[in-house]
Structure formats: structure tokens, C-alpha cells
Amino acid sequence: MNKVTIYVGTQVDGCTFELEPASRRLVKSTRADESPLPRSLFIGCDTRQDFIRILGEPELRWTIAEVLSGLKREQLSQVGQLEWLDPSRDFAPFDPAVA
Amino acid sequence: MARRDLFTGRAGEHAVISHLLMRRWQVASPEVDIGDDLLVAQDLARVLRVQVKTCRAKEQKTSYVGQFRLPVAQVATPQTPELFFVFALFRRRAWSDFIIVSRRTLHEEHVLYEVGSATGTHFTLRIRLDEASVRCGGRDWSGYRADWSALFRADRLPPGRG
Numbered sequence: 488m489n490k491v492t493i494y495v496g497t498q499v500d501g502c503t504f505e506l507e508p509a510s511r512r513l514v515k516s517t518r519a520d521e522s523p524l525p526r527s528l529f530i531g532c533d534t535r536q537d538f539i540r541i542l543g544e545p546e547l548r549w550t551i552a553e554v555l556s557g558l559k560r561e562q563l564s565q566v567g568q569l570e571w572l573d574p575s576r577d578f579a580p581f582d583p584a585v586a
Numbered sequence: 587m588a589r590r591d592l593f594t595g596r597a598g599e600h601a602v603i604s605h606l607l608m609r610r611w612q613v614a615s616p617e618v619d620i621g622d623d624l625l626v627a628q629d630l631a632r633v634l635r636v637q638v639k640t641c642r643a644k645e646q647k648t649s650y651v652g653q654f655r656l657p658v659a660q661v662a663t664p665q666t667p668e669l670f671f672v673f674a675l676f677r678r679r680a681w682s683d684f685i686i687v688s689r690r691t692l693h694e695e696h697v698l699y700e701v702g703s704a705t706g707t708h709f710t711l712r713i714r715l716d717e718a719s720v721r722c723g724g725r726d727w728s729g730y731r732a733d734w735s736a737l738f739r740a741d742r743l744p745p746g747r748g
Contacts, residue, residue, distance in 0.1 A: 496664040505664035505690070508697040526690065529666040574662035 489567030501531035598640030598674040643677035649716040
């Protein structure tokens with residue numbers, strides 16, 4: 488099954504999400520319309536604890552994936568398995584089983 | 587890093603700063619380098635990160651080549667505000683070329699078009715130039731040559747801020 492990878496960049500005031508280029512191309516190829524997709528999404532968090540609590544919510548992560556891909560959850564699930572990765576640390580910032 | 591490279595790197599940063607200031611953009615240099623060489627601002631609402639990479643060009647028969655080494659993680663990791671790379675080539679006793687590419691574009695070039703050869707945690711870019719063209723890994727990069735306007739392109743501004 489294909490993977491739809493979302494890269495996560497963490498910084499002091501939140502984190503930036505972005506579709507990995509090959510995943511973005513894959514997602515674009517499955518979309519019926521050619522409306523533009525957001526290039527990235529920033530979510531601000533005050534503390535590390537807030538970051539863990541807010542982004543630990545699977546529903547919010549699906550929302551992030553939907554915004555970045557322009558696809559609904561069901562459509563995204565058919566395209567591939569969601570994967571979250573922080574390339575600067577080479578680890579998944581969330582429990583992959585939850586994503 | 588060799589002492590000569592340190593001097594070349596710092597000189598390249600100043601050359602880039604000069605170009606930015608001539609466009610009336612504010613430039614700040616972090617006291618301690620922990621990833622970003624420069625912060626560039628058009629106004630307080632528009633700030634970008636800039637990473638300057640420098641090298642001395644190597645002459646070829648009909649062209650010249652610049653080689654740059656970059657950490658893969660720096661190119662792959664999304665950031666807000668966005669990071670831009672400026673590749674500065676020193677040739678014939680002058681800064682001859684500046685290639686301006688956003689991190690996002692560079693990442694796409696690397697992943698989708700295999701630009702740059704990866705070796706572990708880094709990859710190497712080999713940019714070939716002549717009077718009329720710039721090529722990298724078989725890709726036409728001519729559009730990035732001295733494209734300073736890429737930093738604050740008017741069509742990237744949201745409505746009401748142009």
C-alpha cells in the first residue's frame with residue numbers, strides 16, 4: 488500500500504506540517520479538480536505539554552491531513568497509509584498506530 | 587572546515603547581505619549560527635530565513651561548476667517562516683552568481699527529480715553554469731539565477747497586503 492507522508496517541523500512556538508513531495512504528487516494525481524492545495528500548515532502551541540495534548544488527538548491529525556491533501560478521510564485512506572515524520576530527528580512524532 | 591572556507595563563507599554572506607540591502611530589505615544576522623545565516627524582512631509581517639552556501643567555482647571547458655553540501659534534514663524539514671537557500675559562487679576574483687531556491691523547491695527537486703547525490707545525512711549539489719544557463723542534476727535552474735524577487739514575490743502576498 489502507498490504511504491502518504493506528512494513531514495512535521497517542530498519549533499519553539501508550534502509546528503509546521505507539509506506533505507512530502509512524492510506524497511503530494513500522489514495526492515494531486517488522485518484529485519478530481521485542480522484547485523490549489525495549501526503548501527504547509529502551521530499550528531501554534533504555547534508549551535510542549537500543549538503540543539503533546541493537541542496533536543495527540545487523532546481527529547485533529549486527520550483534519551491536518553485533510554487540509555493538506557484536499558481529500559476527505561475516506562478518500563485519503565484509499566490513497567495510502569498516513570505516516571508522520573520529523574525529518575530533523577528521523578522519528579515519528581506521534582504513535583503510528585494511532586495515525 | 588578549512589580556514590580558507592570559513593573566510594569564503596563569511597565573505598559570501600556579506601555579498602548576499604549587500605544584495606538584500608540594495609533591495610531595501612532588512613537583514614539580521616544571528617549572533618550564534620544554529621541553522622539560519624540570515625533573517626530577512628520586507629516588513630514586520632514578512633520575515634524569511636536565508637541560508638547562504640558558498641563555493642569557489644571550478645572552471646570547465648565551456649562552463650564552470652559550483653559544488654555545495656547540504657544536510658538532508660535541513661532541506662526536508664518544513665519551517666515557518668520558510669527557509670531560502672542562496673548558493674553563491676566566487677569566480678575570477680568576484681562573486682559571479684547567486685542561485686536562489688526555496689527549501690521547499692529544493693526538496694521537491696531532490697525527491698521528485700533526483701537532483702543532488704545523497705550520502706548519508708548530507709547531499710551534494712553540483713551546479714553547472716555558463717553565460718546563458720544554469721543546470722543542476724539535469725534540471726534547468728536558469729530561472730533561479732539572481733532571482734532575488736523569489737524572496738518576496740508580490741503574487742505570494744495575501745489579499746490586501748500588496
